[in-house]
Amino acid sequence: MFQDDGSASWRKRKKHFFILSNSGKPIYSRYGDEHKLAGFSATLQAIVSFVEDSADHIKFVRAGKHQIVFLVKGPIYLVCISCTEESFEGLRGQLELMYGQMLLILTKSVNRCFEKNPKFDMAPLLGGTDVVFRSLIHAFSWNPATFLHAYTCLPLAQATRQAASTALQDIADSGVLFALLMCDHKVISLVGAQKATLHPDDILPLANFILSSESFRTSESFSPICLPRYNPMAFLYAYVHFFDENTYLTLLTPRSDAFYDLKDSRARIQDVLLKSNVLLEVQRSLHENVLHVEDVPIDLSSQSTSAPAQSSQGLNSQPLSSDEAIGGPAGLWHFVYKSVYLDQYVSSEFALPIRNPKQQKRLYKAYQKVYASMHDKATGPHRTQFRRHEDYGELPRHTPQLTPCVWNFLTDRLVSVSSFLQVIVLII
Incomplete structure (x- = not known):
């Protein structure tokens, strides 16, 4: 109806x-x-x-x-x-x-x-x-990419990513404008022709277009597309092939007659990826290499002053038992880190007490608000902030990197700063 x-x-x-x-x-x-x-x-x-x-x-x-x-x-x-x-x-x-x-x-x-x-x-x-x-x-x-204007990479060992990049580089040198290997919305490797750059706000709609169109999954495809940040007036041609349910290769060219050439290129890339076990490592990373707030190193000097983990009626509407581990150091619940230089971001996985999609959606709205405040030219920009809500605290800081973090709402400001620095240590 x-x-x-x-x-x-x-x-x-x-x-x-x-x-x-x-x-x-x-x-x-x-x-x-x-x-x-x-x-x-x-x-x-x-x-x-x-x-x-x-x-x-x-x-x-x-x-x-x-x-x-x-x-x-x-x-x-x-x-x-x-x-x-x-x-x-x-x-x-x-x-x-x-x-x-x-x-x-x-x-x-x-x-x-x-x-x-x-x-x-x-x-x-x-x-x-x-x-x-x-x-x-x-x-x-x-998806933080929608407001951070950045993309995220699938965590992989350096040797694995280098093997993927080498395979794509050989193709880019032969006339392909961009070669992009992705797993769902995460980039595995991106290679461009000389002086050609792919903006994150082109990667996002391109990946969305491919992942939401069933026809791309069922057979190798060759479709005209436009990259608005690269050239909003011209079509490129995208060759798309899924290696498995999650991993796919996109080759972009200005040539409308390049299907069979790109098909041959894909076969060579696939052969290299299989021989170097890249596709196997991608599937392993998809299920195992997730980033948790518990992975953030503990600053022992702040342990005596950190507030106890407690639940609230906002993000966490149900009481937690005393034996449930809540968050990382100093009650850290979640973080997003963006490298301004690389146009990339990483974020931790959701865990207790951010239990369900409704709570996660609330958190992303809070991130969007604070990101807008940090870039507000009319009243700011406010590079460093500490915000305490009824159910959580935020410490966003804009440097050459951007790292909004969320803590237990009882966590002290100085303890939050210490934990913030530990997030930087973990990522860098």
Whole structure:
């Protein structure tokens, strides 16, 4: 049953995303049937036009608990209506990623269609891609890459990663623009042609497009795609092959006739990966090499001052038994570390007391807020902060590295700083 803006269930949704044209024609809606939301889309378009007629640009509107965020990209309008208490910067960043996902499928040259015909209907060009956008929107609640603008690597021994990189480098030298070996959303190895760089905000929608499209998994594929950060106006061609359920190779080339050449290249890469046991090590790492807060080295000098681990009614709504181990040193519950130089991040696995997806989603929203605050040019930026919530404490610090961490809400500030430094020691 399709919902429209008159249904109670549609109105109860906490977070909506819309894509529409500057003529008010609906292109995409997270919930409901776009065609039944034509009147609502026209209203959103009218709001944008009213502000632009005053020689101004609309960014957001607050209406009670709701925040309406606008992103105008030429003839394309993207809108988020949310009552999730996420920051404006965070929601706007999500709209930017949705626009990037759309460009990956269509390229920015779609603007020319609107220049020729303002009433151009773009929805058919995105037919069958609802699952791609749904997957990206879901990632906003669990994937730090969506707000850190960085990617994460699968933990591997140096020799294993070097073997994978060597295999890809031989292919890149033969005319492939980018060669990318990944396990789910994690990078195993990335090699580019000379002077060619792949932005994390291109890796994210590319991986999302591949992983959410069943056709890529069932057979080797050759598909036109656009990397908006690399060149938003041009198509590249992606050869995609899954070695197993999780591990896949993507070869990107500007040549539309390169399928059989890339097929041969893939066979050579696969042979090297099998002989060097890279694929076996990837599967082992996927299940064994996870990073836990318990792995953070203990600073013995802070043990006497660390607060006892206790539960609260926020992230941890159920009392914990005394024999359950809670977190790492000084009550550390979770951390995310980003290297600004490498555009990469690592994060610990979720464990007690952050038990379920609802609690994890709350934590990611807190990370998004503090990340936005650390980069807020209007009131900041606030490079170092200590925030104490009713159920946890945060110590984000922006240096050449960025490391937001979360502790037991009773943990002392100085103890948190000591534990923060131990996280740096573990990673570096």
